[in-house]
Amino acid sequence: MTIGWGIIGIGRIADSAMAPAITGDANSRLEAVVSRDEGRAEAFAVKHGAAAAGTSYEEMLANPQVDAVLICTPNTLHPDQVVAAARAGKHVLCDKPLGGIAADAARALQACKQAGVKLGINFQTRHHGCFQEARQAIAEGRIGDVISAQVDASPGSDPPGGWRTDAALAGLGATNNIAVHIYDLIRFLFDDDPTEVVAMFESGRAEQLERLPMVLMRFSRGALVYANGNQLTPKPLNDLVIHGTRGRIDARGLTRPGQEGRMRIVSGEDETEREYSSHDAYARTLAAFSHAVSEGREPNPSGLDGLRSVQLTDAIRRSAREGLVVPVGE
Numbered sequence: 608m609t610i611g612w613g614i615i616g617i618g619r620i621a622d623s624a625m626a627p628a629i630t631g632d633a634n635s636r637l638e639a640v641v642s643r644d645e646g647r648a649e650a651f652a653v654k655h656g657a658a659a660a661g662t663s664y665e666e667m668l669a670n671p672q673v674d675a676v677l678i679c680t681p682n683t684l685h686p687d688q689v690v691a692a693a694r695a696g697k698h699v700l701c702d703k704p705l706g707g708i709a710a711d712a713a714r715a716l717q718a719c720k721q722a723g724v725k726l727g728i729n730f731q732t733r734h735h736g737c738f739q740e741a742r743q744a745i746a747e748g749r750i751g752d753v754i755s756a757q758v759d760a761s762p763g764s765d766p767p768g769g770w771r772t773d774a775a776l777a778g779l780g781a782t783n784n785i786a787v788h789i790y791d792l793i794r795f796l797f798d799d800d801p802t803e804v805v806a807m808f809e810s811g812r813a814e815q816l817e818r819l820p821m822v823l824m825r826f827s828r829g830a831l832v833y834a835n836g837n838q839l840t841p842k843p844l845n846d847l848v849i850h851g852t853r854g855r856i857d858a859r860g861l862t863r864p865g866q867e868g869r870m871r872i873v874s875g876e877d878e879t880e881r882e883y884s885s886h887d888a889y890a891r892t893l894a895a896f897s898h899a900v901s902e903g904r905e906p907n908p909s910g911l912d913g914l915r916s917v918q919l920t921d922a923i924r925r926s927a928r929e930g931l932v933v934p935v936g937e
């Protein structure tokens with residue numbers, strides 16, 4: 608039995624990446640789509656081959672053909688929509704972030720647990736092929752104990768528009784748009800959580816949406832990480848470098864989707880280097896979720912990964928606005 612999908616929020620990511628990921632997955636089928644505008648919903652349904660199109664997500668959640676819901680609306684709308692989907696007995700793949708603040712993300716996760724449905728997050732960076740290998744190399748001890756990492760990711764310097772300029776819908780600026788992917792990536796690679804952060808925004812301490820959040824994190828096993836996910840630098844490198852007690856991993860040009868680059872693993876005297884692409888990251892994330900649902904497994908990334916990410920961004924916001932080192936998740 609394939610997974611029947613409904614999509615709430617049929618903007619850019621749904622149209623360019625996620626609807627094609629559903630229709631391209633052998634284990635999935637697209638059943639229904641929801642927009643605030645009927646004509647837009649119908650046009651999207653025709654384009655991507657969905658059986659139903661509507662303007663009410665509550666009605667879509669009553670459709671028995673829909674097993675799982677993909678949420679691609681503005682950030683702070685996610686928690687209520689996750690809760691509604693869970694109460695209707697639907698599994699949920701929610702785009703990042705799970706919410707604007709951790710209390711809302713926790714509420715969404717709790718609703719899914721109570722309803723016994725799966726919750727996954729569209730942190731597709733961990734599904735770049737190179738990073739699955741990097742995680743395995745770290746787990747096998749090829750670079751020894753991790754000491755530090757530096758990571759940057761940026762789509763360039765175009766200013767965000769639309770709802771991303773409205774703090775009530777966006778929550779944070781480049782932190783939520785871009786940087787959350789690399790924070791999640793480091794958690795995934797290290798299989799560890801940050802315990803404290805210090806952050807500065809280029810916008811200073813004002814209540815203003817940032818375009819350059821600069822973040823330092825300490826992880827529970829001691830590694831220090833510098834992360835720069837921004838929407839301000841016009842010629843980004845999109846690199847990741849991890850240093851360990853026996854070696855190094857460097858992935859060049861691979862921290863954003865739709866890229867080609869090289870990753871090298873230096874382990875003692877050995878060195879391996881290969882080319883990788885991140886073009887299929889959204890498709891891999893969707894397929895991993897639908898297989899987890901079919902097999903009754905916890906999705907990767909999970910709802911808990913979504914909550915951890917929002918706990919971290921709460922700490923980052925507080926650090927940047929108050930000029931403090933802030934513990935994560937307290």
Ligand SMILES: NC(=O)c1ccc[n+]([C@@H]2O[C@H](COP(=O)([O-])OP(=O)(O)OC[C@H]3O[C@@H](n4cnc5c(N)ncnc54)[C@H](OP(=O)(O)O)[C@@H]3O)[C@@H](O)[C@H]2O)c1
Pocket residue numbers: 615616617618619620621641642643644647678679680681682684702703704729730731769770776783784
């Ligand atoms: N994983 C990734 O790499 C990635 C990449 C891009 C975006 N995202 C996430 O995906 C979500 C959507 O981003 P997007 O780039 O697709 O945005 P977008 O192009 O603006 O699409 C969002 C859609 O949500 C619907 N919507 C419902 N209520 C809305 C409201 N009050 N204001 C504005 N739109 C509303 C709109 O569809 P209707 O007007 O048809 O109702 C709109 O087209 C965000 O949470 C974002 O963080 C993730």
